[in-house]
Amino acid sequence: MDANIDTDELWKLTATEMASLVRDGAISASRLVDSVLSHIARLEPSLNAFALVDAAGAREAAAAADTARDKGALLGPLHGVPFSVKDLILTKGVETSFGSHLLAGNIPDRDAAAVARLKQAGAVLIGKTTTPEFAHKAVTDSPRYGVTRNPWNLEHTCGGSSGGAAVAAATGMGPLAITTDGAGSSRIPASCCGVLGMKATLGRIPHEFAPDLFGNFSYIGAITRTTVDLALMLNIMSGPDRGDPWTLGTSPELCAVAADPLSQLQGLRLHYKPSLGNELLDDDVATAMERTLKILCNAGAVLARSDGREDWGNELARITLRAPLAARMARYTKTERAKMDSSLVAAIAESESLDRQALQNAPLQRTVLYQQVEAIFESADLLVTPTLGAPPPLVTHKASDPITINGQSAGPLRANWYNYPAPFNLTGHPAISIPCGTTPSGLPVGMQVVAPWHQDQKLIDIAAALEELQPWTDSWPDLTV
Secondary structure (H helix, E strand, O other): OOOOOOHHHHHHOOHHHHHHHHHHOOOOHHHHHHHHHHHHHHHHHHHOOEEEEOHHHHHHHHHHHHHHHHOOOOOOOOOOOEEEEEOOOOEOOEOOOOOOHHHOOOOOOOOOHHHHHHHHOOOEEEEEEOOOHHHOOOOOEEOOOEEOEEOOEEEEEOOOOOHHHHHHHHHOOOOEEEEEEOOOOOHHHHHHHOOEEEEOOOOOOOOOOOOOOOOOOOEEEEEEOOHHHHHHHHHHHOOOOOOOHHHOOOOOOOOOOOOOHHHHHOOOEEEEOOOOOOOOOOHHHHHHHHHHHHHHHHOOOEEEEOOOOOOOOHHHHHHHHHOOHHHHHOOOOHHHHOOOOHHHHHHHHHHHOOOHHHHHHHHHHHHHHHHHHHHHOOOOOEEEEEOOOOOOOEOOOOOOOEEEEOOEEEEEHHHHOOOOOOHHHHHOOOEEEEEEEEOOOOOEEEEEEEOOOOOHHHHHHHHHHHHHHOOOOOOOOOOOO
């Protein structure tokens, strides 16, 4: 028998709360999924977070979940909980178009490992979230699906490339979102939308469809509103898979939110770098960072600083990201490319013209970058930076447009806005974006925290502590539609 809970409010529950209520029989999975689908129908016209919503498939899966519970079947930890998947990740029987006209009608015959694991845990796929075409840029728009907007201010970008995922999580259109992260694609939109976005240590979560498995810098990631949901989601997706060599021989420790999250801050050594090779940091972002660092220190953390003006591999990231693109896109003819986003066509041309010497040096520089990060952890437990150099630009801001910071032209987005996340894709370290307040105009600000390899738990610890010290889950974007 369903509990006396307003159906219109069920979408507000965390994944952990949803699973508990379904498992106990307080609500049905069908009623829960219907609540989320109705909420999506209300908000989607304003936000455009979904490439597609599989309402029929979600309702069928929810009904099966209810039948299983009624029959006394063994229930998984996410039984009946809705989740979304970025339209870059394979989903069995549900179109995966990579945000492109060229892959319209592409119906995979299998799920990616991370998707399969959430389904095995009982979760219900509700749809595919938007991404720029082939995830080639850090804002979310595509010729096929149009523009995805920031729920805190529709005139601003939600970031990318997992933009739809961040918007969905921030607005209650499903509490769990599977993402990818090739240069910050989980952390960038999480920062823009005021939610948690994480990429784990390289090899913790299988990414068996990465273009370059052995030189991989792309990760399956996660976006959620709460830390407890993030830990649960990471645990379910983690573990070895034959398709991804980085996962083999691993046995990741389970992550958990401590009973007393603040106790994890006592003596925690933080190293703060306000820059990562860039010259400018937005004043409002700097203020939010300083406020958050003060809160952490007052709660027991110990802070060291350095300016971060060293070489943090911005050019290396550009070369590494662009290098495989020409080969990946070689299958498409000139006629087909005419249907692509013009910025993707430009990126392919950039890939084709990369300097040979730079390509030869890239693996060596990647090693040096790893060693540079490891040197920080000789005297610190965690590295802290802003997630982004400025608040989200206007939704009309093109990926190729320079960004203005504190009234000064700061150059390309890649080098001066989302330069902070990319180094840690190359080094393999786990990294998270945690909300740390808003600007005076109400736009979210994110703090990036980086941990040593296989110490993903430390990121959960600091996120849980900040969720208690500086809560971000008390309010929802004001979208009256």
